[in-house]
Amino acid sequence: MARRLGTVDTVVLGLGAMIGAGIFVALAPAAAVAGTGLLIGLAIAAVVACCNALSSAWLAARYPQSGGTYVYGRERLGAFWGHSAGWSFVVGKTASCAAMALTVGHYAWPAHATAVAVAAVVALTAIGYAGVQKSALLTRIIVAVVLAVLTFVVMLIVGAGDPQAARLVGDDPSPYGVLQAAGLLFFAFAGYARIATLGEEVRDPARTIPRAVMIALGITLVVYTVVAVAVLAELGSTRLAAADAPLSEAIRAAGFGALVPIVSAGAAIGALGALLALMLGVSRTTLAMARDHHLPHVLVAVHPRHGTPHRAELAVGVVVAIVTALVDVRGAIGFSSFGVLLYYAIANASAFTLGRRLVPAVGLIGCLTLAVTLPPGSVLAGSAVVAAGMVTYAVQSRRSR
Template sequence: MDQLARRLGVPDAVVIGLGSMLGAGVFVVFAPAAAAAGGAGLLAALVLAGFIAFCNATSSARLAARHPESGGTYVYGRERLGPFAGFLAGWGFVVGKTASCAAMALTIGAYLWPGQARLVAVGAVLAVTAVNLRGIGKTATATKVLVGVVLAVLALVAVAGVASGDVAPDRLGDLDGSGRGVLTAAGLLFFAFAGYARVATLGEEVREPERTIPRAVPLALGVVLAVYLVLAVVAVGVLGADRLAASAAPLADVVTAAGLPGLAWLVRAGATVAVTGVLLSLLAGVGRTALAMARRRDLPGALAAVHPVRRVPHRAELAVAAVVVTIVLLGDVRDAIGFSSCTVLVYYAITNAAALTLGRDPARRLPVRALAVLGLAGCLLLAVNLPLSSVLAGFAVLAVGAAWYALRPRRA
């Protein structure tokens, strides 16, 4: 049997979604977003990014319930729009998210042992891969622990900032006056939401996918949006837009500014745990997308193997881990947030386009077709308003993939 085992219920799926989002984004992205849009602009950009993520989540949930197999939009694009659309989505996801995995691994190294960041990063990739190879059940269990720790640390930051009395409402009015700055910030902040549909890429391992996925994805997204809004208000209110924009560790600086510098180490430890959680679920998601592409020979067919006992795509996960380790050792991809956001926004634009082919959904009260249109337009708008270097790099990678797809030998 070449199918993955269905072991995830709604709670497990929600936790995996939370673990995919409550990571590098909340600890890092607030600073460049504040630099682009100011204090009030940051909050506006966060709401905009969250709304577009909600549109995408609605489309992802509908498609995942209709096509409950591993691969996410790679599968949806192929089934609803044609093989090329599916390939472009899968290519962008695998390349962009592989770079993100390396960036997150390097972040772990920078927090734990700055002098040996690459060595620690390699160790983190190997450890996380070992957990994933033991089965998706182990991934969900480990993610529950990580999410619990991260939520506790984020609650500490929020309580410390509010209790200090240093939250100044007037700082929330700082705005750089640029509408494009808000769009740029929203595109960057999308990086912090981009894991909400991770459960969709694990669709082949979800019990009752037609019921579980539509419930789990919006639940996870709603919890994260609420957490981000609270933290953004506290961070801007305590630090101000200028200081937040210049900060390398914004949430640690909030605790320090609140008069509790001795707890900054705890926030840094929480950041390490959070990034580890994201790396855990992200490597699993990339591995499943590689599995789906290999099944259709859009990647080497050898990667389509499923372990006979663990029921995991072991060759695909090992291959992804090998590429991530290579990038960690040879490159510096800590500036990959914009690049990843660009390719992932294109990925979700294809998701919304595929959702438009589903027609109306009488079982849902939401205007699902309108949300798909808004999600498609919003993804493209945010993608082209990212920093120019990110846009050029993202579309160059997509162009390389498209050229390879067009020039490769035809299969029977």
């Protein structure tokens, strides 16, 4: 592919993948487990995300091809770990899809959040089936809308609300609670590895990709920190923990209830954009794994007219719709974080074999620590599903031999 992207272009694409709807919903469950300690959790999540992204960037420079850690794990650690990474990605990102769909529902029509969420999944499955992709222009528009909404919320809170510094302290969170919050807030950083997948399109990828990762992550962390501090200072940890739509609740608390629809519309747009991107990504990874016979081979089909993996997209749409109807947004976030953290643990282990030691080691330890300290229900459910994938692979491998 043509190497046209410089550092600025790569940073913009990275911001498009990172600054999304996660911040609209992840603050509440983090406050529920850590109170004001969610700010410490945000910093821990950012450090782990940075290590993961750098490890992915180094691997992408070595293996500039589609598949991400599914490829890196296979090439550096063996086929079993490549499969485990791909399976963890599909599982975790399927839960991310459900969380984003429920975010749409909670902001667009709170009284019927689940029904709206399922309808959004069905509609976007049809759009993906018809070959409508998320373009670079649409990405920029969605990022602009999300940033505008976040800026709007912060300005209203700081300018006319009742933010109090005392609400930022006072809780005495346990280390376990802070780590739980970090694992849940990790969900809001999902997407940074998009930069690492640009290896074939970036000029001087070994230099440009790590630099772009650090810049994009730094900007994202600043934005998220400002929003988290403003919302926490306005609501306090108790009220924030109880909110299904935290930013709308913050605007309402600031005395601007009439402006809630603006925030809700922006959040719903951002969540819809994130949901479309996630479903496209999961369906493509499903297709790749089906080609390698790690998933049912019947999913290997490309529509003759639309040029899309229509069977994989339909399968992903059905599974996401079912999950969305059965879980709540907080459970979906925890389950998603567990799967994605395991995915990046394998990425860090793969990067460790390149001869780079410190960053992959910190990333690996951080991912595993945050994964096991997530809410127990998420850990148990995630472990069961990931283990089922590993056992299935082992049985298939034995039969093949």
